[in-house]
Amino acid sequence: MESAERRPRLNGRGFRSVYLITYSKANVEIIASRESFAVVVLDSFQNADPTSKTRVAQWVCSQERHQNGEIRYHMAVKLDQNRRWLTVRNYADKSMA
Numbered sequence: 001m002e003s004a005e006r007r008p009r010l011n012g013r014g015f016r017s018v019y020l021i022t023y024s025k026a027n028v029e030i031i032a033s034r035e036s037f038a039v040v041v042l043d044s045f046q047n048a049d050p051t052s053k054t055r056v057a058q059w060v061c062s063q064e065r066h067q068n069g070e071i072r073y074h075m076a077v078k079l080d081q082n083r084r085w086l087t088v089r090n091y092a093d094k095s096m097a
Contacts, residue, residue, distance in 0.1 A: 048091035
């Protein structure tokens with residue numbers, strides 16, 4: 001994760017993409033907490049495409065437990081420019097395999 005000095009400044013119109021991510025029926029043996037899910041997602045945005053200059057400006061992550069006991073994670077990620085999701089998702093899938 002980047003320090004506050006290196007993160008893009010939030011100035012409204014400069015931000016192009018917000019991703020809302022849901023990971024249903026989470027395997028808690030692989031992703032045991034919302035913190036570990038956030039690490040995987042943030043790592044994927046940073047490393048899936050080494051040529052991309054896109055940076056994560058803000059993020060938030062939550063964990064939800066359903067009545068049947070299943071765990072679901074929700075995450076919102078705000079980027080400083082547009083980015084293709086498929087590359088990031090495929091990288092995250094490999095990280096969690």
